[in-house]
Amino acid sequence: GESVGLHLPTLSVQEGDNSIINCAYSNSASDYFIWYKQESGKGPQFIIDIRSNMDKRQGQRVTVLLNKTVKHLSLQIAATQPGDSAVYFCAESRTGSNYKLTFGKGTLLTVNP
């Protein structure tokens, strides 16, 4: 069925290292992808998004890579900081879906000092 999933439910990194969070999607019609960060007990915060006509997009310390061939999305966080510890969700949408977002289950990122 149509789904957005994650390869790893948890990721633990050392402060200062780079983090890579992966996401797989199954619908080849998906044309918009977004990453959210959710800290414990709070609502998700927008990090970065990318459309299917792009392979890469960079923000402040974050990069999203999209590989449409294998239906794979990744979020790279440079120089990970303790404040980056949170659950990260990918979500997808596609034309004709009334712009609804379908969310993955999330990856818990823990940054060790």
Place this chain on the structure above:
Amino acid sequence: DGGITQSPKYLFRKEGQNVTLSCEQNLNHDAMYWYRQDPGQGLRLIYYSQIVNDFQKGDIAEGYSVSREKKESFPLTVTSAQKNPTAFYLCASGPGLAGAPYEQYFGPGTRLTVT
């Protein structure tokens, strides 16, 4: 959390009672959304509204109801028909069709516990 307010942060109810969760936004957004989040799961869409006086069912609308009488407000009622109402409820808003239709910004959430 921007200009999206959800109240209260924690809510406790007895089984069999209806309960209404509040969501208000001052971002002048056309679209508003309600999601449910359970432990270890992603967000699931309950209802959404792209314009005042109109709303559509999401993926898990059974046992819930909404209204959109004002642009700023999108209250969610969890009825006694909802079999597993205990969850973290998240409201979001976005520019909708008038702006960037995919963008959604979330409120702080309401944790509902039904016993």
